[in-house]
Amino acid sequence: MTHEATRGAGTEGSGGEDPGEARRLTTRETAELLGVKPETVYAYVSRGQLSSRRSPGGRGSTFDAAEVAALVRRTGRREPVPVAGELVFRTGITLIEHDAYYFRGVDATELAREYGYEEVAEWIWTGELRPGVRFTAPAESLAAARQTVAALPAHSGSTDRLRVAVAAAAAADPLRFDLSPQGVLSSARGLIPTLVAALPVVGEQPTAGSHDVAGGASASLARQLWPRLTRQPADEASLAVLDTALALLTDHDLAASTLAARVAASAHAHPYAVVSAGLGVLEGPLHGAASGLAHRMLSEVVERGSASPVVADHLRAGRRVPGLGHRIYTGEDPRAQVLFGLLEDVPQAARALAASRDVVATTARHTPLHANVDLALAVLSVACGMSAEAGETVFAVSRTAGWIAHALEEYTERPLRMRPSGQYTGPRPPQPLPAPVLRPAPLPRADPAN
Structure with missing residues (x-):
């Protein structure tokens, strides 16, 4: 169906167009290629998946043939879009149905039982399983992240530290604006271990110096994260729980933080900014906290x-x-x-x-x-003697991989497609210029010594 649709999109036009212009399709032709009803074509337009133009004479709309063909390739099957008014994204990462969830069609709980966090992250990013893969923090990014984290007030929480670590790592990466799949994956594989290693070991003051754990870069991410969550020594059973939790939480479809990450990616923000957007939403008490x-x-x-x-x-x-x-x-x-x-x-x-x-x-x-x-x-x-915010830290580190996966998808979509219209409820214009409000100067504070 895809090849036929592509071929048709390149040969069937709406007629009356400039021969030097990109070929245009009528609504009927577009609907036939997509295998949907004509009204569904306009639902695609309202969601930013297609752009339209009024046909000559103002009767009906026309659609760019190449854009329609690209949408056919992305959808891969003929099915109508959801009910009008719903915000829906096509994604090949996570499916949730019948009280189960799947990463790229594979039961996520089975994956998490058999493989560690880094391996599951690679699976949702690339669709390839790489047993034993380890992520390594770039020296420059890690040094910048640790120095920035060390400058925060002592009472700062782990999410505060993760947010500034992301910003510092971004500033240290001159290639952060490379949005090619390989460029984004390279940034992600360096960012996640940087976030973990930038967190102070429990009981130690945050410093810009080294606070590596036994095993160093060769240790699993769970083993590196453990001493940043608790003073208790790691045993294999507890580490297995932590590693599995990281793998299980990698993605969960369009949760609030993931939607924020996709909005950032739609604006072609670099992957560090995408993660920053996700972290900002994750901190809410109804989500990661x-x-x-x-x-x-x-x-x-x-x-x-x-x-x-x-x-x-x-x-x-x-x-x-x-x-x-x-x-x-x-x-x-x-x-x-x-x-x-x-x-x-x-x-x-x-x-x-x-x-x-x-x-x-x-x-x-x-x-x-x-x-x-x-x-x-x-x-x-x-x-295991962890603080109340430990779960949020696990959630944030883990979900970073999911935000990157969704950014990789969103970078292939039409930019800035998520542009809802506001329903204005303020006073109707024209309104007169407002009168200035004159307030008395504040009284000086009393000297406590007096």
Whole structure:
């Protein structure tokens, strides 16, 4: 179908056009090539997937044949676009259906059980599995990131540090504006380990000097991240949970932060700016920071020995119980299922695991909500002596790979296609010039010494 559509797009025009101009197609011809109804063609236009031009005489629209052919190649199958008004992106990265999710058609939970984070990242980027692959931080970028992180106030959180590390790494990379697939992948393979290595080891003050871990660049990203999350020594079972969590969280379709990343990529922002856009949204309490709420709740359950009073306090205050329910999954979050299974092999996680089950069972008396990945991350962070923001750090580092994958897709689309129109609700013009507001000068502050 693709070859026939391409051939047809190059030979069938709307007539009456300048011979030196790119060939134009009528709405009917465009609909036939795409295998959709004529009204669906205009839905493609409204979503920025096609551009149109009024035909001579103003009767109907015409479409660029080459642009139509490119859309046919991208879609690869004849199906109508979703209902008008929905914001939909075609993506070959993640599919979520029937309480499961898949990376490029492969069960994501199976991938995460069998392969580490770097291998899964390469899979979603390229569709190629590279066993044993390791990412290496470029010396210049890492030095700049560490120096910038070290200059932050001591109370800064990990997401604060990741955001400035991205900016510093970008400034140190003169090739950041290379948006070719290989250029973007080269930047990504250097940025992710830079983010991890720029974070201070727990218990140490952030410095611009070396704070590498045993194994150095040859160690897995999970092993490098571990001492930046907790003082406790890493054991293989706990490391397996962390590595699997990183792999599981790599992407989850068009989450809020991923949409922000695609908007940045649509403007042809470089990959570091794309990651910065994602990090900005991720910090919201309803997205990446949700795991911190689950950590605090679970810590209290462990301390008090029962979920009942803790759940009651949340409900009394009108707050939802953290770590439960998901807008996509009707049953238990498949990511949580995998992590809970691995946490069974971590001896020090027994109390936190029991507390998480108590939370689910207690809440189920009122409403049957299942555990989500935030609760599983909370079990890991509580059991291994991590801070409340550890889950957010894991989320941010992991999802960086997903943002890059979506940027690679978006760079191949028509630039700036995401341009919604605002519905103005202010006063109708013309309005008179506003009168200036005169405010008295503020009084000087009193001297505390007096």
